[in-house]
Amino acid sequence: MSQTMKPVTAAAKLGIYLPAAPEEFRTSPITRAELDALRADPPQWLIELRRNGPFPREVVAQKLGVSRSGLARAGITEPLDADQIGALIAEPPEWLVRERESYREVVAEKARQNAR
Known part of the structure; x- marks a missing residue:
């Protein structure tokens, strides 16, 4: 079976x-x-x-370059489709710019710790 x-x-x-x-x-x-x-x-x-799409949260976060918790902080709780994601990327709102920077810092810190 x-x-x-x-x-x-x-x-x-x-x-x-x-x-x-x-x-x-x-x-x-x-x-x-x-x-x-x-x-x-x-x-x-x-x-x-x-x-x-519509895409699940994990995929939305990946496509936007943010964490899933970053989506939650921004109030993005529904799945987004390709057009909605494209619009956010084309004209990133302030929250997206902030969350991307925060996410890059977290990833860089993890990489630094793993390199030890």
Whole structure:
């Protein structure tokens, strides 16, 4: 018998926002073989979700160059799509500039500590 994972786990592994996935994906356990198949030959819905979103918080934070807690401090609690992220990058609000700088400092400090 093949191991299965919950849809939320499979969505996290694929980097997609689960509520935006098709119902069949959201409501059925996923086997490792099915997950590998989705990675190897993604269906159109997965290609579109990865390209345009909406994206989960982890992906939004990564695309904006901030931490997830930085998103929370800015009041960004909903998933964002590619257009919304693009608009923030094109004209970064003050919070985004501040959170990016803070995030860069944290990453640099971690790298410095790891180099010891």
